[in-house]
Amino acid sequence: xxxxxxxxxGYGETQxxxxxxxxxxxxxxxxxxGRNGAGKSTTLKTIMGLxxxxxxxxxxxxxxxxxxxxDIAQAGxxxxxxxxxxxxxxxxxxxxxxxxKRFGRAGAxxxxxRVLGLFPRLGERLDNGGTQLSGGEQQMLSIARALLMxxxxxxxxxxxxxxxxxxxxxxxxxxxxxxxxxxxxxLVEQNFGxxxxxxxxxxxxxxxxxxxxGSAADIRANEDVQHEWLGV
Amino acid sequence: xxxxxxxxxxxxxxALQLSMxxxxxxxxxxxxxxxxxxxxxxxxxxYALGAYFAxxxxxxxxxxxxxxxxxxxxxxxxxxxxxGLIRRMRKSGPMAQVLVTFGLIFAMLDLTRxxxxxxxxxxxxxEVLGGRVALLGIEYPTYRLFIIALGLAxxxxxxxxxxxxxxxxxxxxxxxxxxMAACLGINVERLFFIVFCVxxxxxxxxxxxxxxxxxxxxxxxxxxxxxxxxxxxxxxxxSLKGAIAGSLIFGFVQTFGAVLAPQLxxxxxxxxxxxxxVVKPVGLFPAKG
Ligand SMILES: Nc1ncnc2c1ncn2[C@@H]1O[C@H](COP(=O)(O)OP(=O)(O)OP(=O)(O)O)[C@@H](O)[C@H]1O
Ligand SMILES: [Mg+2]
Numbered sequence: 001x002x003x004x005x006x007x008x009x010g011y012g013e014t015q016x017x018x019x020x021x022x023x024x025x026x027x028x029x030x031x032x033x034g035r036n037g038a039g040k041s042t043t044l045k046t047i048m049g050l051x052x053x054x055x056x057x058x059x060x061x062x063x064x065x066x067x068x069x070x071d072i073a074q075a076g077x078x079x080x081x082x083x084x085x086x087x088x089x090x091x092x093x094x095x096x097x098x099x100x101k102r103f104g105r106a107g108a109x110x111x112x113x114r115v116l117g118l119f120p121r122l123g124e125r126l127d128n129g130g131t132q133l134s135g136g137e138q139q140m141l142s143i144a145r146a147l148l149m150x151x152x153x154x155x156x157x158x159x160x161x162x163x164x165x166x167x168x169x170x171x172x173x174x175x176x177x178x179x180x181x182x183x184x185x186x187l188v189e190q191n192f193g194x195x196x197x198x199x200x201x202x203x204x205x206x207x208x209x210x211x212x213x214g215s216a217a218d219i220r221a222n223e224d225v226q227h228e229w230l231g232v
Numbered sequence: 233x234x235x236x237x238x239x240x241x242x243x244x245x246x247a248l249q250l251s252m253x254x255x256x257x258x259x260x261x262x263x264x265x266x267x268x269x270x271x272x273x274x275x276x277x278x279y280a281l282g283a284y285f286a287x288x289x290x291x292x293x294x295x296x297x298x299x300x301x302x303x304x305x306x307x308x309x310x311x312x313x314x315x316g317l318i319r320r321m322r323k324s325g326p327m328a329q330v331l332v333t334f335g336l337i338f339a340m341l342d343l344t345r346x347x348x349x350x351x352x353x354x355x356x357x358x359e360v361l362g363g364r365v366a367l368l369g370i371e372y373p374t375y376r377l378f379i380i381a382l383g384l385a386x387x388x389x390x391x392x393x394x395x396x397x398x399x400x401x402x403x404x405x406x407x408x409x410x411x412m413a414a415c416l417g418i419n420v421e422r423l424f425f426i427v428f429c430v431x432x433x434x435x436x437x438x439x440x441x442x443x444x445x446x447x448x449x450x451x452x453x454x455x456x457x458x459x460x461x462x463x464x465x466x467x468x469x470x471s472l473k474g475a476i477a478g479s480l481i482f483g484f485v486q487t488f489g490a491v492l493a494p495q496l497x498x499x500x501x502x503x504x505x506x507x508x509x510v511v512k513p514v515g516l517f518p519a520k521g
Contacts, residue, residue: 048415073417085412089404089519098401099416149417 001026001184002047002065002077002153007056009046016042018208019056024153024201029185031199031216033192033230039208040188041082044157047186048072048079061152078151082158082188084142086130092141093126099145115144118174136167143174154178155186160194168194192230196220204229241368243487249376251483252383256438257456258463259390259475260431266407266470266519268424270318271326273333276460277340278432280453282306282439284344287353287448295358298440306436307429314428337454344450352447379441386434387476394472403427407470407519459486462501466508468515477516 002024010016016039024030032040045051047058049069058065066072073079087095096112116123119140125133133141139159146154159175160168168191175198179185189195196202196216204212204225212225219225261275285305286298293301317336321329357375364371394400405413406420414420439452446452459482467478485504489497508516 050411050415069411069414070417070419070421073415079415081412081415085409087405087408087412089408090401094401094404097398098405098413098418101417145416 001061002186003059004043004047005057005059007043007046007058008054009042009051010054011042011051015054016208017046020205020209021056022203022210022213024184024186026184027182028200029179029187029198030201030203031195032186032188032203032205033190033195033219034205035229035231036190038205040205041157042208043205044079044081044155044186044188047155048077073149076150076152078146078149078154080139080142080146080154080156080159082161084138086133086138086141088129088131090130091126092122092128092130092133095130095141096122096145096148100148101150110147110150112148115147118147118177119144136163136170139163139167139171143171147178151183153184153186157188158190159187160189160191172198192226237368238370241370242372243491244484245367245372245376245380247484247487248480249379249483250487251479252380253438253442254456254459254463254482255383255387255476255479256434256441257460258467258479259386259472260427260434261460262464262467262470262475263403263407263427263472264424264431265464267403267410267420267427268322269326270322271329271333272318273330273457274313274336274340274453275431275435276453276455276457277337278306278309278435278453279439279442279456280344280448280450281309281340282436283443283448283452284348284353284439285436286440286443287355288348290355290443295355295444298355298443299437302440303433303436306439307433310429310432313432314425318428337457340453341450348450350450352449353443354447355443357444375444379445382441386437387472390472399423399426404519459501462505465515466505468512468518470519471517474515474517474519 004020004022006019006021008015008017008019020039020043022030022032032043034040042051046053047065049067049072060075060077066075090098096115100112121137122140122144125137130141131138143156143159156175159171163171172194175185175187179198187195187198196219199216202214202216202219203210204219206229211229212219214222257275257279261272264270264272282302285302289298289301317332321332361375361378363374365374365377367377394403402413402418402423405418406423410420463478463482464475465478466481467474467476481504482501485501486497489500493500
């Protein structure tokens, strides 16, 4: 459903991605693994139109992807950034409401009740300021907000970063539920166990390129790749 | 000078009236800046334009024609400015924006001269708002009370829209983090255009209501610019609370400074500005904490 063909991207003069290619298939979870600074977040930001594509091509559902983040979101891609990016001036309820979109996806009708059913903790905090939440709650809010857009593709950047094991487990179970409901996802993760237990497909990124591609089962069995590129 | 209750009431109301005018001007400028990171120094010129439109329209249809139509006309000028200039300069950096909008002040100055001449224009206060009202032991001009009431009403309306509605939440989200707002499918550019036009209309309204109080001259936009900038720097960028707080502080310091310490009046507000910046460099209530 989303294909990156030899993309180059970066920050101003600093180039980070050197011809990176990968494919995320519909109804599957693709994990992007790699060491710190490999270019995982840069890849996601380029998909979302937050960084300009310098060369190469991004094809989404058979057509070149839009260039502005607003159009990309409208086309059905939702993004949960590494920094979570909860709006501090908005209450939890408002953070959710502004994302609740009439992008009208058949079969995926996320409502306020449904996301609060998924993350009941948020229901108790609706009138709090967005940044009065704990790190784990902010992560839940960021995911809930993305779901309310009724995306066809959900992109998550290190959803477990800095969270307690019990919250990591909770997020894992929720994402598993979403996967079983058929939602396509791209998951960037440092937590190898977390990523490979959710993913169907895996790409490993090193120095701005894909250095390994395979299935989650393959990489779990392949200690050489784990050593060389992930330091597991 | 007798410092009795009447004196305080009179100066207090004068201060409030000045504050409300400044509020109408600064709210547009500060939210535009917060949302678009765009400094529009020509905002004061839109105020002058509002006064000229009001004066001309009043000549045809009376005061209320100017009151209602001048803001619409200024918003129309805003649309032209936005599509002709500002949209193209969104990514060109603060220095270019400041220079171009500063240049625009002089272009607008000469345009108003060309159309309306150099002589000051005057507008009559409408009959219902003429005269004086007995209040707090003094007789206060009804028209000035009208400006105070208008400013408060607009403040209340904006507080409601920004604080309680969906579009208000989107504007606040855009001020907090425009990139993330766009990633949620919010059309930040369109939001920005709407806010810009409303800001222009409010500047035009400020000019229209100020016109009967002062003589309408081409340079009135330039004169109001510095106070407006001081208001938003004291108040903190991007927030309604900052705009109203900054306006009240400026209005009261300026008004009471002028009567209590006339020798110091012109430096007082700058001293206050410096003090605020030392204690809180981002202003009192910036949108981004
Ligand atoms: N805003 C920026 N400006 C310039 N360079 C940046 C910026 N953000 C990241 N980089 C650089 O780009 C490279 C890739 O960063 P990126 O954030 O994509 O890594 P990552 O794979 O997500 O790492 P991590 O696991 O630490 O999140 C790094 O060398 C980083 O220093
Ligand atoms: Mg990263």
